[in-house]
Amino acid sequence: MRKKILLFGGSGMLGQELAHCFSSDAYEIISPSRDKTDISSQENVFRLVQSTMPDIILNAAVLVNVDACEENPEKAYSVNTLGPLFIADALRTLNLKNTIFVQFSSSDIFGSDFSANPREDNEAFPINVYGRSKYYGERCVNGILGEKGFASYIIRSSWIFSEFKKTFVDVIAEHVLRPTGVFTTAEDQRGIPTWGKDIAENAKTLIEKKYQYGVYHFVPDASSADATRFEIAQEIAEILGRNDVERLFSKAPRTRILKAPRPASSAIITTRFPKLPNWKESLRTFMEERYLKTRA
Numbered sequence: 001m002r003k004k005i006l007l008f009g010g011s012g013m014l015g016q017e018l019a020h021c022f023s024s025d026a027y028e029i030i031s032p033s034r035d036k037t038d039i040s041s042q043e044n045v046f047r048l049v050q051s052t053m054p055d056i057i058l059n060a061a062v063l064v065n066v067d068a069c070e071e072n073p074e075k076a077y078s079v080n081t082l083g084p085l086f087i088a089d090a091l092r093t094l095n096l097k098n099t100i101f102v103q104f105s106s107s108d109i110f111g112s113d114f115s116a117n118p119r120e121d122n123e124a125f126p127i128n129v130y131g132r133s134k135y136y137g138e139r140c141v142n143g144i145l146g147e148k149g150f151a152s153y154i155i156r157s158s159w160i161f162s163e164f165k166k167t168f169v170d171v172i173a174e175h176v177l178r179p180t181g182v183f184t185t186a187e188d189q190r191g192i193p194t195w196g197k198d199i200a201e202n203a204k205t206l207i208e209k210k211y212q213y214g215v216y217h218f219v220p221d222a223s224s225a226d227a228t229r230f231e232i233a234q235e236i237a238e239i240l241g242r243n244d245v246e247r248l249f250s251k252a253p254r255t256r257i258l259k260a261p262r263p264a265s266s267a268i269i270t271t272r273f274p275k276l277p278n279w280k281e282s283l284r285t286f287m288e289e290r291y292l293k294t295r296a
């Protein structure tokens, strides 16, 4: 029998990657449109879980824009914290112990400059509203479902790129292909570019191979270390055949470019799950499919 997946945030970047990856004969995906499912409404979430009785819930709904979260904390907490809380609460109320709940989260729950390369069980020190709202979302899931016989995963990742949303990678690629002046990137903000497709495929593996429930870090291969925004821009320029990166980009401290505070490092390490493909290889494949094939 096909397994029923209730997908929140299906119109978003990771949501579309997940829908694409799970679309097979083995799964039926229910991805209600936003107007039908405001995740910040407990009544909505409960009604939806009760009426669908899913085998799997994937929550990729989020307010992800860090500056927007800082400007509108109420909205950030209502989506990023209350959303997962309401899902977990519905599962508990309906006693759905066989429903697998996957909550997607972020390396930005760490955040302190002192917690470089945190593992799954390191303490979180979020430094902005986005990080705090995601962290409290995780706490709600763990608090309600953790170690009580329910089936929940939390998957954290660093910076995501995907064909389904214009991200930093596309902004840089467009600048490389059609430069207008010099683009300033942060010299002191580190992270690990992670292909949304790799995250979706490995989330599927996590579920299908029945990994133990708990927290996982999805991290691309360590043989290519984390990088600053500037270094990622450099990598993209090289893939696109430009080696004059100094003429295209300048560097500045992140506090001069970005509004809300950002962690110095969004890099995390995994001790519980195999590494995802090397980010430089994934980035190259992504760039070739998206930018180079269309130019050929």
Ligand SMILES: NC(=O)c1ccc[n+]([C@@H]2O[C@H](COP(=O)([O-])OP(=O)(O)OC[C@H]3O[C@@H](n4cnc5c(N)ncnc54)[C@H](OP(=O)(O)O)[C@@H]3O)[C@@H](O)[C@H]2O)c1
Pocket: 008, 009, 010, 011, 012, 013, 014, 015, 034, 037, 038, 039, 040, 059, 060, 061, 062, 063, 064, 079, 103, 104, 105, 106, 107, 134, 156, 157, 158, 159, 160, 161, 165
């Ligand atoms: N983007 C990254 O670089 C990154 C990095 C690490 C982790 N993550 C995590 O990955 C997950 C997905 O992020 P993403 O980048 O795919 O986000 P995204 O592209 O911005 O998509 C967010 C989704 O959430 C939906 N949504 C927003 N508010 C909602 C509400 N009140 N009720 C129901 N749905 C709502 C959006 O619908 P509308 O389109 O209708 O607004 C959209 O479908 C999140 O858990 C995020 O924390 C992202």
